[in-house]
Amino acid sequence: xxxxxxxHSTASDGTDTPAELVRKAAAxxxxxxxxxxxxxxxxxxxxxxxxxxxxxxxxxxxLSCRIDGISMHLLxxxxxxxxPALLAERELVRDDRVPxxxxxxAKLNALGVPVTWEQVDRIAAGGSVGRPHVATALVxxxxxxxxxxxxxxxxxxxxxxxxxxxxxxxxxEAIRLVKAAGGVCVFAHPAAAKRGRTVPESRxxxxxxxxxxxxxxxxxxxxxDARARLRGLAKETGLLVTGSSDYHGSRKTVALGAYRTDxxxxxxxxxxxxxxxPVPGTGGA
Numbered sequence: 281x282x283x284x285x286x287x288h289s290t291a292s293d294g295t296d297t298p299a300e301l302v303r304k305a306a307a308x309x310x311x312x313x314x315x316x317x318x319x320x321x322x323x324x325x326x327x328x329x330x331x332x333x334x335x336x337x338x339x340x341x342x343l344s345c346r347i348d349g350i351s352m353h354l355l356x357x358x359x360x361x362x363x364p365a366l367l368a369e370r371e372l373v374r375d376d377r378v379p380x381x382x383x384x385x386a387k388l389n390a391l392g393v394p395v396t397w398e399q400v401d402r403i404a405a406g407g408s409v410g411r412p413h414v415a416t417a418l419v420x421x422x423x424x425x426x427x428x429x430x431x432x433x434x435x436x437x438x439x440x441x442x443x444x445x446x447x448x449x450x451x452x453e454a455i456r457l458v459k460a461a462g463g464v465c466v467f468a469h470p471a472a473a474k475r476g477r478t479v480p481e482s483r484x485x486x487x488x489x490x491x492x493x494x495x496x497x498x499x500x501x502x503x504x505d506a507r508a509r510l511r512g513l514a515k516e517t518g519l520l521v522t523g524s525s526d527y528h529g530s531r532k533t534v535a536l537g538a539y540r541t542d543x544x545x546x547x548x549x550x551x552x553x554x555x556x557x558p559v560p561g562t563g564g565a
Contacts, residue, residue: 286524291323295529298323299330358553359463438476462555472501498523
């Protein structure tokens, strides 16, 4: 089985619609794909309606969290999307995204960059606005050559000149909320040092004790040493190991299925979930 458990659509900061994403996943030879847009499940219905035969969809979301002043992302799989407490927290995070983006635009303007809210809003196209949309605006303006080049201290990285904080959930609370909604929690790209400060392994171990299910090990932002270290941490703490592309369409260079999850790990994720279940494709719309 070819399993990719971390992908984004236009419901957040990907460039493919949910329908396009699942069709491309099938064309890429995947058997299972997860739709994990930032702090939203808005793309799920469209993805399910278009799901090709032979492809299974895992519904999820990538939750914005912060611990000890460090931003981190928590992949939540197969939770009940209507569970009130988790839904309220996702909405709180999403509602803070627009003022945060406008704050970054104001800082960029002060630095002499003529980016506008109208430009960023056009790029977001109704999705949950985030730093990648602002970064895309910088690419359009010729300020940086690629989206990745915008995520530096000079521009949008944590603590960067144009960085603005947003509401982010304490990960221990996020784990509690996801578990209460019947979901499964995996720490996304925990060793992606180029994105900013990373969470100490001691804190990851504490999260494991609090109910964290797994860590994303095989990821484009992890070198071989980081992957080996994370596998060791997973073994020590009893965490599941996943691999994923973190696909964003044309916004990143990584291809669907570039990094994948072992079927045994996927089976354990689905076994633990009670809030929702993988959706098998029936041919799509």
